[in-house]
Amino acid sequence: MTLTAISWDDTAGRDGRGAVRLIDQTLLPGTVVDRVTDTTDDLVEAIAVLAVRGAPALGVAGAMGVVVAMDEGAREGWDEARIQAAVDRVRNARPTAVNLAWGVDQVRPLMGHGRDAVLAAARQLAGEDEAANRELSRLGADWLLARIDRPRLRLLTHCNTGSLATSAWGTALGVIRELHARDRIELVYADETRPLLQGARLTAFELEQDGIPHVVQVDGAAASTILRGLVDFAVVGADRIAANGDAANKIGTLGVALACRDAEIPFMVAAPWSTVDLSMADGSGIEIEERSGDEITSLGGVQVAPEGSAGFNPAFDVTPARLVDAVATERGVAEPRSGQDLWSIAP
Numbered sequence: 361m362t363l364t365a366i367s368w369d370d371t372a373g374r375d376g377r378g379a380v381r382l383i384d385q386t387l388l389p390g391t392v393v394d395r396v397t398d399t400t401d402d403l404v405e406a407i408a409v410l411a412v413r414g415a416p417a418l419g420v421a422g423a424m425g426v427v428v429a430m431d432e433g434a435r436e437g438w439d440e441a442r443i444q445a446a447v448d449r450v451r452n453a454r455p456t457a458v459n460l461a462w463g464v465d466q467v468r469p470l471m472g473h474g475r476d477a478v479l480a481a482a483r484q485l486a487g488e489d490e491a492a493n494r495e496l497s498r499l500g501a502d503w504l505l506a507r508i509d510r511p512r513l514r515l516l517t518h519c520n521t522g523s524l525a526t527s528a529w530g531t532a533l534g535v536i537r538e539l540h541a542r543d544r545i546e547l548v549y550a551d552e553t554r555p556l557l558q559g560a561r562l563t564a565f566e567l568e569q570d571g572i573p574h575v576v577q578v579d580g581a582a583a584s585t586i587l588r589g590l591v592d593f594a595v596v597g598a599d600r601i602a603a604n605g606d607a608a609n610k611i612g613t614l615g616v617a618l619a620c621r622d623a624e625i626p627f628m629v630a631a632p633w634s635t636v637d638l639s640m641a642d643g644s645g646i647e648i649e650e651r652s653g654d655e656i657t658s659l660g661g662v663q664v665a666p667e668g669s670a671g672f673n674p675a676f677d678v679t680p681a682r683l684v685d686a687v688a689t690e691r692g693v694a695e696p697r698s699g700q701d702l703w704s705i706a707p
């Protein structure tokens with residue numbers, strides 16, 4: 361089964377104008393069903409509930425969201441200001457992954473050339489994301505294999521960074537796929553990734569489909585797995601990488617990085633260049649999305665904490681550059697811990 365997290369369907373929308381087609385990731389792995397979205401409200405809601413998620417996939421959602429706003433504006437007779445406000449709502453639907461705003465900003469200047477020009481650019485952006493992911497995966501795998509002397513590697517990953525989080529292939533999961541294609545994977549430890557279980561539901565689903573040996577563990581097991589010497593490295597994705605190599609990613613990533621440093625094994629961040637935000641010198645200014653506490657105090661819709669207890673639910677953390685051995689991008693691999701920042705591989 362080929363998993364395409366997000367695409368444009370030319371015929372699915374009202375009035376034959378087309379629509380965004382998403383795999384509804386809130387229902388995976390049990391139910392594989394598409395959600396067709398042809399209004400700004402619905403796209404913003406799909407982003408907010410994580411029906412579409414993962415930084416590079418959000419970049420595609422942002423770009424295609426501009427087409428949705430233009431089509432909706434034409435259908436509803438909106439003036440220019442209202443269409444631009446709708447585009448802004450898509451751009452701001454989630455704050456941490458820079459790719460969402462980046463995707464909007466890549467195509468927005470083309471609005472004056474008409475929706476077909478915007479749609480073509482959005483489709484091109486999706487194609488370029490897959491190419492970037494394949495290249496960064498190749499470079500990331502080369503970097504790891506040059507440093508770890510074992511026939512087959514054992515590794516830990518956190519959250520979901522595969523086809524479901526991108527336009528195709530994946531970032532950290534792309535590196536894992538590349539290593540698997542080279543027959544160099546022994547076992548993947550996939551953190552379940554509380555509270556929305558992107559690891560248990562989505563990463564395990566993708567690993568299972570590809571026949572990559574894996575186990576799912578609770579997030580709280582990660583440090584122990586690393587210090588017990590059960591893994592050779594960790595690889596994760598990112599939602600925003602500052603110029604110095606500070607990297608925002610799913611909450612729990614920082615603990616993985618700290619354990620890797622203590623165990624003296626490589627901690628790699630794998631991300632396309634669209635996730636790099638050179639306007640931020642370091643990660644101190646990265647806005648961390650705070651989600652509803654209900655996601656913490658209940659499980660599968662069942663309240664588990666006392667009614668009076670509030671949940672604290674930051675969705676991301678920032679791993680400081682001093683803990684990041686490598687950032688694998690399609691432009692090359694930077695080594696922030698050794699003082700090599702992202703400018704060193706910038707275009």
Ligand code: MRU
Nearest residue numbers: 413414415519521525597598610
């Ligand atoms: O809240 P999510 O599921 O959108 O968070 C996703 C992550 O943190 C991923 O690790 C990151 O976006 C990289 S995806 C290639």
